Amino acid sequence: MPEQRSILITGASSGIGRALALAYAAPRTELALIGRSAERLRDVAAAAKARGAGVVTVQLDVRDRDAMHAWIAARDAARPFDLAIANAGISTGLAGKGLCEEPEAVRALLATNLLGVLNTVEPLIGAMCARGHGQLAFIGSIAGLRGLPYSPAYCASKAAVHAYAESLRGRLEERGVLVSLVIAGFVKTPLNEKISAAKPFEISDARAADIIKSGLARGKATIVFPRRLYLAARLARLLPPRLADRLLAQFDVNVPETDERLRS
Numbered sequence: 281m282p283e284q285r286s287i288l289i290t291g292a293s294s295g296i297g298r299a300l301a302l303a304y305a306a307p308r309t310e311l312a313l314i315g316r317s318a319e320r321l322r323d324v325a326a327a328a329k330a331r332g333a334g335v336v337t338v339q340l341d342v343r344d345r346d347a348m349h350a351w352i353a354a355r356d357a358a359r360p361f362d363l364a365i366a367n368a369g370i371s372t373g374l375a376g377k378g379l380c381e382e383p384e385a386v387r388a389l390l391a392t393n394l395l396g397v398l399n400t401v402e403p404l405i406g407a408m409c410a411r412g413h414g415q416l417a418f419i420g421s422i423a424g425l426r427g428l429p430y431s432p433a434y435c436a437s438k439a440a441v442h443a444y445a446e447s448l449r450g451r452l453e454e455r456g457v458l459v460s461l462v463i464a465g466f467v468k469t470p471l472n473e474k475i476s477a478a479k480p481f482e483i484s485d486a487r488a489a490d491i492i493k494s495g496l497a498r499g500k501a502t503i504v505f506p507r508r509l510y511l512a513a514r515l516a517r518l519l520p521p522r523l524a525d526r527l528l529a530q531f532d533v534n535v536p537e538t539d540e541r542l543r544s
């Protein structure tokens with residue numbers, strides 16, 4: 281694989297996206313970093329520049345399809361992307377013993393975790409295929425492998441991202457564009473810290489970024505970590521569904537409701 285030089289990362293102001301920006305930061309690498317917090321983007325940019333990377337940051341809401349298209353297409357025309365990582369995401373859940381998630385929070389989550397991903401890659405698919413070169417990376421989750429009773433919308437959003445990435449892969453790879461799906465377990469980040477649960481095999485954001493970077497460099501179709509939790513989730517799918525429901529109900533997990541709303 282050619283060495284990657286022009287890289288787009290959404291959700292680069294925090295957590296896994298920030299760690300990826302720093303992992304890729306090196307001389308002769310151009311990073312285009314998307315997030316909403318100007319202050320945190322500035323901090324990441326300064327750290328990446330200190331490692332020798334060229335950095336451009338932009339405050340964009342991944343839910344804003346027109347703004348995303350305009351900026352990403354213009355940047356790609358000026359400095360064609362070798363790699364785009366659709367990482368930005370939020371979580372929400374059934375607080376306590378709630379039965380149904382707050383509808384506007386659910387819509388904000390789907391607009392970010394699913395539509396935001398489409399808004400990231402749609403401007404690039406045609407251009408990358410025309411060049412016969414490029415790589416699209418999608419940050420999925422082990423929570424996308426099976427619905428969990430604590431966070432229905434989050435699981436649904438990640439399952440949709442998995443299916444979307446898999447579907448694209450078959451069509452794009454024959455045109456020279458690699459598609460990689462990251463199926464991540466617990467990573468210590470601000471998103472994850474809000475969740476109260478046992479977090480088996482949790483790793484740091486820097487370690488996650490190293491695993492993702494190395495998997496992407498090898499052009500892997502799926503990058504899975506930690507493998508033991510991934511296999512447990514795959515096994516859970518083989519159980520009779522109601523038995524799996526009963527087992528999952530035993531875990532004490534609290535995923536708080538997001539503050540994000542589509543309409544206030």
Ligand SMILES: NC(=O)c1ccc[n+]([C@@H]2O[C@H](COP(=O)([O-])OP(=O)(O)OC[C@H]3O[C@@H](n4cnc5c(N)ncnc54)[C@H](OP(=O)(O)O)[C@@H]3O)[C@@H](O)[C@H]2O)c1
Nearest residue numbers: 291293294295296315316317341342368369466467469471
């Ligand atoms: N941490 C885990 O255990 C874990 C496990 C599996 C998968 N993941 C996935 O990994 C990805 C990164 O999560 P993280 O844990 O690193 O969370 P994080 O630290 O909260 O970072 C989330 C990033 O997404 C950005 N973001 C959120 N909404 C946005 C919007 N509307 N427009 C633009 N940027 C937006 C945030 O930027 P601003 O705040 O600046 O907008 C921030 O940079 C997510 O897709 C998450 O679902 C995480």
